[in-house]
Amino acid sequence: MIDRRSLLSLGLGAGAAGALGGFSGAAAQTAAAAAGQDAPFRILMLTFRGETDVERGFRYFFEAAGVKADFLSRDVERDASRVKGILAETLPTFKPDLIYTYGTPNTLAVAGPYDAADGSSFVHDIPVVFALVAAPVPTKIAPSVASSGRNVTGAVHVVPTDVQMRAMQTYKPFSKVGVIYSPNESNSVVIVNEMKAFCDSTGAELFAQPLNMAGNRPTGDGVEQFVRDMRNKGADWLYLPPDTFLATIFNRIAPVAIDVGLPTFGSTEFFLREGDGLVGLVSRYYSVGQLAASKAVQILVEKRAPKDIPIETLKRFALIINMKVAKRLSVYPPIVMLNYAEVIA
Numbered sequence: 001m002i003d004r005r006s007l008l009s010l011g012l013g014a015g016a017a018g019a020l021g022g023f024s025g026a027a028a029q030t031a032a033a034a035a036g037q038d039a040p041f042r043i044l045m046l047t048f049r050g051e052t053d054v055e056r057g058f059r060y061f062f063e064a065a066g067v068k069a070d071f072l073s074r075d076v077e078r079d080a081s082r083v084k085g086i087l088a089e090t091l092p093t094f095k096p097d098l099i100y101t102y103g104t105p106n107t108l109a110v111a112g113p114y115d116a117a118d119g120s121s122f123v124h125d126i127p128v129v130f131a132l133v134a135a136p137v138p139t140k141i142a143p144s145v146a147s148s149g150r151n152v153t154g155a156v157h158v159v160p161t162d163v164q165m166r167a168m169q170t171y172k173p174f175s176k177v178g179v180i181y182s183p184n185e186s187n188s189v190v191i192v193n194e195m196k197a198f199c200d201s202t203g204a205e206l207f208a209q210p211l212n213m214a215g216n217r218p219t220g221d222g223v224e225q226f227v228r229d230m231r232n233k234g235a236d237w238l239y240l241p242p243d244t245f246l247a248t249i250f251n252r253i254a255p256v257a258i259d260v261g262l263p264t265f266g267s268t269e270f271f272l273r274e275g276d277g278l279v280g281l282v283s284r285y286y287s288v289g290q291l292a293a294s295k296a297v298q299i300l301v302e303k304r305a306p307k308d309i310p311i312e313t314l315k316r317f318a319l320i321i322n323m324k325v326a327k328r329l330s331v332y333p334p335i336v337m338l339n340y341a342e343v344i345a
Contacts (some may be wrong), residue, residue, distance in 0.1 A: 040068040041300045044096035046083060046110065047075045048103045048244050053269075054131050057289025058100060058296075067297055072096070078248050079217070080105035087123065098296055099123065101130045101154075103244045104139050104187045111152050113140035123151070127299045127306045130154030131292040132285075134187040134242040134267075136311055145311040153299075153306040155291040156313040157283045158242050158267055161194035167281045167319065168265045171333050174236035176205045178262075180226055180253070181243050182218040183210040188243040191267075195239065207235055211245070220249040224256045231260040240266045240277060250275045263331050272320045272344065278329065279321045279341075283314045318342055 045055060051073070062069045072094050076082040083106060090096070101107040107130040112122030128151055133141060136156060142148035145156070168174065179195060181188040192208050199206040209226045211218040230238060238257055240246065246253075247270050254276035257264050266272050266280030291314060298304045319341040326332050333341065 037068055037301070040070045041097045042094060043069050043071050043098050043100055043296070044090055044094060045071055045073040045100040046086065046102060046106045047073060048080070048106055048132075049078055049248060050075050052102070053285035054102060054289040054292075055100075057286035058131065058293040059289075060286075061290045061293030062297065065297055067301060069300075076106060078245065080109045083109035084121075091126075096126060097300060098127045098129060100292070100296070101128060103130075103132045104134065104136075104141070104185060105244060106130075107133055107141055107152075107154070108139065108186075111141065111150075114143055114148065114150060114152075115140060126151065127296075128152045128154075129292050129296045129299070129306070131288050132157050132242070132268075134158040135190040138190040139186040142311055147307050148311065149307050151306050153295050153309040153311055155288050155295070156311060157285070157288045158191070158313075159281050159283065159317050161191055162198050164239075164265065164267060164281050165195065165198045168237055168239070168279075171265075171279055171337065172236065172263060172331060174204060176207065176233065176235045177237045177239055178207040178209065178230035178233075178235040179239040179241060180209045180211065180223065180246060181241050182245045183213065184216055184218060185243055185245065188241050188246075191241045207233055218245045220252060223249055223252055227253055227256040227262060228260055231257075231262045235262060238262050238264045240264055240268075240271045240280075242267045247271070250277075258325065258328050261329060263329055264325075266320075269318075269320070272322055276325050277322060278325045278331065279319070279333070281317055281319050284318055287314055320344065 047055060059071060072090060074086045099110055101110050110123050111128045112120055116122055131154060133154060133156060136142045137145060141152060179192055181192055196206050207230050212221045250271060258276060264277045266277040269282045269285050271277035272280050291312065295309050298309055299306055321333055321341045322344045
């Protein structure tokens with residue numbers, strides 16, 4: 001179990017909301033380096049489900065650092081297969097100095113895996129900075145977080161899976177846990193495997209339910225019944241992985257989970273702030289955007305190669321509890337947890 005001291009050692013606590021303290025110094029250094037900038041940098045932003053706090057944090061870092069930039073935003077409307085068409089349209093005319101990508105599907109569609117065959121049609125000559133990627137090494141975005149070895153770097157947003165599972169146990173012990181995921185999203189598959197390893201090591205049982213597929217794309221068909229089935233099997237929790245498609249249908253999952261009395265644990269801030277998830281141990285989206293932007297300005301202003309900039313996660317995480325959902329489920333956190341959690345009333 002994670003006790004308060006353990007959580008604080010991970011960077012949680014009353015000051016977790018101030019996790020961006022280190023960015024102010026970086027922004028000041030960048031402002032000095034950018035003082036002689038002539039023309040704005042051109043940044044193509046490829047979003048997955050429209051504008052989020054990640055993009056707002058990314059842009060704000062540039063503003064705070066005094067780095068001039070023109071942003072061209074294009075949304076794939078939850079379909080990464082649109083990326084190729086967007087690049088064919090924008091690269092010749094906009095001529096970006098850097099490409100920002102949201103999520104694993106978009107990042108792989110732009111940069112491809114690091115071991116892609118020579119001569120592949122992926123972008124090799126423009127720096128790529130990603131955010132909201134859960135597992136860059138297992139998904140082959142990079143061979144190591146120390147270096148991608150190529151034109152890619154970025155910010156990881158997910159708290160280690162075993163840490164999340166222990167936080168879940170601290171809130172409410174479990175012997176059975178369920179997870180619903182998109183089988184075509186490699187980062188989700190990686191996390192499900194990590195969950196299985198954790199459950200195997202603790203004697204817990206994992207119910208892993210892949211979403212139905214239409215060709216190579218997931219659908220929400222039958223997702224409500226998946227939730228009911230997990231509860232009927234005795235699941236104590238439903239875990240919500242950092243799955244880009246799952247987030248788009250969470251408004252169909254949360255009401256059923258509440259109706260059948262199944263607590264949900266979110267891996268991202270979205271499930272708590274924009275949905276009716278119960279609790280989550282997360283990296284704040286705005287902060288992740290700023291972390292990604294700090295890497296972008298190192299590339300653009302300091303002229304560092306992306307391969308020389310490590311892929312990182314934030315140093316501090318936030319435990320968020322949606323008390324409205326807790327009341328509806330009558331599943332309340334331990335009193336001590338309220339000393340360091342952020343509560344949504």
